[in-house]
Amino acid sequence: xxxxxxxxxxxxxxxxxxxxxxxxxxxxxxxxxxxxxxxxxxxxxxxxxxxxxxxxxxxxxxxxxxxxxxxxxxxxxxxxxxxxxxxxxxxxxxxxxxxxxxxxxxxxxxxxxxxxxxxxxxxxxxxxxxxxxxxxxxxxxxxxxxxxxxxxxxxxxxxxxxxxxxxxxxxxxxxxxxxxxxxxxxxxxxxxxxxxxxxxxxxxxxxxxxxxxxxxxxxxxxxxxxxxxxxxxxxxxxxxxxxxxxxxxxxxxxxxxxxxxxxxxxxxxxxxxxxxxxxxxxxxxxxxxxxxxxxxxxxxxxxxxxxxxxxxxxxxxxxxxxxxxxxxxxxxxxxxxxxxxxxxxxxxxxxxxxxxxxxxxxxxxxxxxxxx
Numbered sequence: 603x604x605x606x607x608x609x610x611x612x613x614x615x616x617x618x619x620x621x622x623x624x625x626x627x628x629x630x631x632x633x634x635x636x637x638x639x640x641x642x643x644x645x646x647x648x649x650x651x652x653x654x655x656x657x658x659x660x661x662x663x664x665x666x667x668x669x670x671x672x673x674x675x676x677x678x679x680x681x682x683x684x685x686x687x688x689x690x691x692x693x694x695x696x697x698x699x700x701x702x703x704x705x706x707x708x709x710x711x712x713x714x715x716x717x718x719x720x721x722x723x724x725x726x727x728x729x730x731x732x733x734x735x736x737x738x739x740x741x742x743x744x745x746x747x748x749x750x751x752x753x754x755x756x757x758x759x760x761x762x763x764x765x766x767x768x769x770x771x772x773x774x775x776x777x778x779x780x781x782x783x784x785x786x787x788x789x790x791x792x793x794x795x796x797x798x799x800x801x802x803x804x805x806x807x808x809x810x811x812x813x814x815x816x817x818x819x820x821x822x823x824x825x826x827x828x829x830x831x832x833x834x835x836x837x838x839x840x841x842x843x844x845x846x847x848x849x850x851x852x853x854x855x856x857x858x859x860x861x862x863x864x865x866x867x868x869x870x871x872x873x874x875x876x877x878x879x880x881x882x883x884x885x886x887x888x889x890x891x892x893x894x895x896x897x898x899x900x901x902x903x904x905x906x907x908x909x910x911x912x913x914x915x916x917x918x919x920x921x922x923x924x925x926x927x928x929x930x931x932x933x934x935x936x937x938x939x940x941x942x943x944x945x946x947x948x949x950x951x952x953x954x955x956x957x958x959x960x961x962x963x964x965x966x967x968x969x970x971x972x973x974x
Contacts, residue, residue, distance in 0.1 A: 603630070603631060603632050604630075604631050604684055604686060604687045604972060605631060605632045605633070605634055605684055605685065605686045606632075606633055606634070606638050606687060606688045606689070606690060606968060607633070607634045607635070607681070607686045607688070607689045607690065607698070608621075608625060608633055608634070608635045608636070608692060609636045609637070609689055609690065609691045609692065609696045609697075610636075610637055610688050610691070610692040610693065610696050610699045611637065611638055611639070611650055611693070611695065611696060611699070611914075612637060612638065612639050612640070612641065612644075612915075613635050613637040613639075613640050613641070613646070613648075613653065613946065614640075614641070614642055614646045615641070615642070616642055616645070616852070617796070617819065617852075618852070619855050620644045620695065620769050620770075620885050621692055622772070623771065623772055623957045624650060624769070624770065624957065624960075624961055624964065625810065626648075627770075627957055627958055627961040628961055628964070628965060629961075629965070630968075630969070631687075631965065631968060632650070632830065633648075633650065634650045634652065634680070634681075634684055634686060635648060635650060635651040636650065636652055636655075636677050636680070636689075636700075637651065637652070637653045637655075638654050638655060638666065639653060639654075639655040639734065640653045640655055640656075641661050642922070645854075647649065650675070650684070652676070652680045653778075654666060654669075654676055657676060661676075661877070661921050666931070669699070669702075669852045670699075671702070672703070672705070672706065673702075674702065674703045674706070677703060678706070678837070678848075680959075681685070681707065684955055686707075686709065686940025687709065687710075687849060687972045688709055688710045688711075688712065688968055688971055688972055689703065689704055689707075689709055689710070689711050689712070690712045690713075690714070690968075691711065691712065691713040691714070692714055692716075693713075693715075693716055693718075693719040694713060694715055694719035694733060694736065695719055695723075696732070697713035697736045697740055698710060698732045698735070698736050698825045701735060701736060701739055701740075703849065704739065704740075705739070710741040710742070710971040710972065711739070711740045711741050712740075712741065712742045712743075712744065712967070712968070712971065713736065713740050713742070713743050713744070713769075713784065714745075714746065715742075715743060715744065715745040715746065715750050715751075715754055715848070715882070716769075716882045717746070717750065717879075717880060717881050717882025717883075717903065718748075718879055719883075720745070720750055720753050720754055720757070720882075721750075721753055721878060721879050721880040721882075721903075722877065722878065722879035722880075722883075724753075724757055725877070725878055730757065733756055733757055733758070733759075734770055735868050736787055737758050737759045737760060737763070741763070741778075741971055742763055742967060742971060743759055743763050743764050743765075743767075744764075744765055744832060744880075744964075744967070745764060745766055745767075745919070746765040746766075746767065746768060746769050746882045746883050746904065747766065747768070747882055747883040747903065747904025747907050748766050748904065749883075749903050749904045750766075750882050750883070750903070750904060750908060751764050751766050765967065767963060767964060767967075768813065768907075768955055768959065768960060769883070769953055769955070769957075769960065770856075770890045770955055770956055770957030770958070770959065770960030770961060771883060771885060771889055771892060771941070771951070771955050771956075771957055772803075772957050773884070773951065773952060773955075773956055773957070775855070775861050776862065776889045776892035776893050776951075777854070777858050777859075777863065777892075777893065778892065778893060778894045778944075778948045779863050779893055779894050779944075780894060780941070780944075780945070783829045784958060786821060787819050788819050788820075788821065789819055789820045789821070789866045789867065789934050790820075790821055790823065790865050790866050790867075791820060791821065791822045791865065791866065791867045791869055791930070792807055792822075792823050792824075792825070792861055792862065792864075792865035792866075792867070792868050792869070792890075792895075792905055793822065793823070793824045793825070793868075794824075794825040794861070794862075794867055794869055794870070794886050795825075795826050795870060795884075795886060796826055796827070796828040797826055797827060797828030797829060797830040797831045797834060798828050798829065798830060798875075799830070799872065799873065799875040799876065799879075800872060800873060800874065800875040800879050800880060800881060801826075801872060802870070802871035802872045802873040802900065802902075802920070802921070803826075803830070803834055803871070804830075804833070804834065804837055805822070805871040805873065805920075805921055805922075805923055805926060806869050806871040806926065807822070807824075807834065807837055807838060807841070807843075808841070808923045808926075808927075809869075809871065809926035809927040809930055810822045810843070810846075810847070810869075810927075810930070811841040812923065812924070812927035813927050813931050813934060814843060814846060815931045816931060817931065817934050817935070820934060821844065821846050821847070821848070822843075822846060822848070822866075823850060823861065823865070824845045824848065824849050824850065825851070825853050825858060825861060826851075826852060827848050827851055827852050827853070831849070834849075836850065848917075858886070858889070859889070859893070862889060862890050862893045862895060863893050865890075865895055866894065866895075866940065867896055867897075867898060867930070867933050867934070867940065868887075868890035868891075868895040868896070868897045868898070868915075869889065869897070869898040869899070869926075869930065870884065870886065870887065870897075870899050870900075871897060871898075871899065871900050871918070871920075871921075872902040872903070872905060872920070873900065873902065873920045873921055874899050874902065874920060880902065881902060881903045881904065881905065882903065882904055882905040883903065883904030883905070883907060883908060884904075884908070887899060887905065887908040887909055888908055888951055888955045890947075891908065891909070891914055891915070891944075891947030891948060891950060891951050892947070892948055892951040892952075892955070893944075893948075893966070894944035894945065894947060894948050895944055895947065896914070896915050896916075896933050896939070896940040896943035896944050896947070897909045897914060897915035897916075897943070898916050898917075898918075898926065898929055898933060899915065899916075899917055899918075899948065900913055900917060900918055900919065900920050900922075900926075901917050901918070901919055902920055905917065908950075908955075909947075910946070910950060913946050913950075914943050914944075914946045914947035914950055915943055915947065916929035916932070916933070
């Protein structure tokens with residue numbers, strides 16, 4: 603069986619489940635992981651993880667420094683022992699980092715674009731120059747949304763090197779719940795994500811507060827953590843809605859799936875951050891719709907490719923609290939609409955975001971590069 607390498611800065615943050623889902627669903631290749639540091643190995647086990655962080659301190663410091671000049675002594679040693687046919691960088695910055703190794707090994711380099719790696723730092727002239735080199739030398743680029751592909755092309759990525767490949771989710775983990783209401787007199791709204799600007803939690807909370815003036819039977823669960831937590835708690839207090847809002851902290855993937863199955867409506871009010879960063883295509887929206895949740899979100903980045911406005915949920919413009927609240931009211935007041943959106947959302951997830959199907963497409967692209 604041919605071998606390939608997954609290259610990423612860190613293996614593997616708790617929020618990077620989507621990378622692990624792809625990794626464990628690859629069947630046609632043996633995958634080596636090349637990384638600079640590791641964590642959460644009990645959560646994300648894999649037999650072939652090679653990290654410079656495992657080296658003795660003096661060797662690790664030397665390796666990390668000289669790798670930026672293309673030395674890669676440790677990775678070259680590993681690849682000599684486990685010959686590979688292709689490198690797959692999981693973010694644009696991983697592709698940039700791997701360029702010297704690609705040149706040395708004369709191997710195809712595939713790079714996935716996920717959002718922050720294209721939106722967040724592209725205003726930095728040094729990073730833009732690095733991206734230009736990656737665009738020129740990389741063999742294939744896989745943005746996770748059409749919107750992200752458009753952005754990459756605007757930055758100079760050759761269109762003929764781009765294939766949009768949606769990330770997949772495990773549909774068995776996010777089971778469809780057709781019959782939602784346990785208590786018809788209570789509507790549970792759920793938000794989930796990291797507490798940073800682009801997630802737009804403040805706008806969703808304000809929209810909930812407006813809807814609460816009209817509907818007294820609603821509650822809001824918020825899963826997540828991050829630097830804006832104190833601000834959000836203060837906002838809830840200032841709005842006088844503490845009794846209806848619970849902050850539940852971080853939860854693992856299984857706990858998030860359970861929360862999605864318990865909810866009646868999923869809401870995330872994404873915005874473009876002041877530094878220009880945006881989402882790529884939020885996996886939590888795919889997961890919510892897979893469970894049959896009607897979804898309320900915003901016209902932001904790749905969101906309209908997941909939430910089909912008026913079919914699987916509703917979309918409002920970024921920061922438009924009034925519109926968010928109006929659409930939330932429609933969902934709160936119409937159980938049949940929620941059920942119809944949820945049914946179509948599950949079907950859409952099955953058609954476009956099944957991790958098994960998407961991983962087979964990825965493997966097909968590997969095969970074309972290895973044996974053109």
